Amino acid sequence: MLQTETPTNIPEIALEYAFQIRINFKERIRYETPAGKRVYVPADSGEVWGPRLSGIVVPRSGGDYADVYGLNAHYMLQADDGSYIYLHNRGQLYRTDGKETPLDDPTWGGDAEHYFRICPTFDAPIGPHDWLNRTLIIGTGQREQHPNDHTIFTYYAVK
Numbered sequence: 001m002l003q004t005e006t007p008t009n010i011p012e013i014a015l016e017y018a019f020q021i022r023i024n025f026k027e028r029i030r031y032e033t034p035a036g037k038r039v040y041v042p043a044d045s046g047e048v049w050g051p052r053l054s055g056i057v058v059p060r061s062g063g064d065y066a067d068v069y070g071l072n073a074h075y076m077l078q079a080d081d082g083s084y085i086y087l088h089n090r091g092q093l094y095r096t097d098g099k100e101t102p103l104d105d106p107t108w109g110g111d112a113e114h115y116f117r118i119c120p121t122f123d124a125p126i127g128p129h130d131w132l133n134r135t136l137i138i139g140t141g142q143r144e145q146h147p148n149d150h151t152i153f154t155y156y157a158v159k
Helices: none
Strands: 015-025 029-033 036-049 055-057 063-067 070-079 084-095 114-118 121-123 137-144 150-158
Touching: 015 055, 036 070, 084 137, 114 150
Parallel strands: none
Antiparallel strands: 015 036, 015 150, 029 036, 036 055, 036 063, 055 070, 063 070, 070 084, 084 114, 084 121, 114 137, 137 150
């Protein structure tokens, strides 16, 4: 039987700030494939801070693989206790000026400021960080070019 009434016993969704990551970049490699424009941005270094996780981005451990439709990024983190954590960020990129990026724009992939909406997944060892494996996390990101090229991602645990 099809239920037409709204259930009243479903808990509200809430977000809990978990941590932030700053990823530093030194180069952007733009190229084109039959599927369209792409950019590869290797991670140079970075830091992780917040109430639920702190540490560093392992230098040269991954990078952003973006196209005009979204972000697909892979990095390794190292928590303050020495644990290694794999991070896979997937999400959408948006221009901060609200305009759409034309597919034939030769500056695509780095010259316009962008922000992100992401849904990351983690692979953390059993122990103090395995909550990352069992928690739905969403996030935002803001790319900044000055004074250095970097992105700051902010992550929230869905409650």
